[in-house]
Amino acid sequence: MKFNRQSFKFSLLDTLAATPINLCLNFVFLSIAYELNMSALEAAPFLTAAFFVTAVIRKYFVAEFVNRRTI
Numbered sequence: 001m002k003f004n005r006q007s008f009k010f011s012l013l014d015t016l017a018a019t020p021i022n023l024c025l026n027f028v029f030l031s032i033a034y035e036l037n038m039s040a041l042e043a044a045p046f047l048t049a050a051f052f053v054t055a056v057i058r059k060y061f062v063a064e065f066v067n068r069r070t071i
Contacts, residue, residue: 014062
């Protein structure tokens with residue numbers, strides 16, 4: 001498999017963007033789950049859905065940023 005520098009740059013940039021966002025959102029979403037007295041069985045789908053939506057939005061903006069810089 002040939003190393004794809006563009007894919008690596010995108011992956012690195014996306015992961016760097018995700019780390020602080022996810023850290024902050026973990027505190028917020030876990031606080032919400034705790035305040036609503038959610039069990040682990042209830043909190044897991046809630047957290048998964050919240051992070052899924054966040055990831056899609058973040059990936060869109062990172063992809064747009066990378067595409068504008070390469071064109």
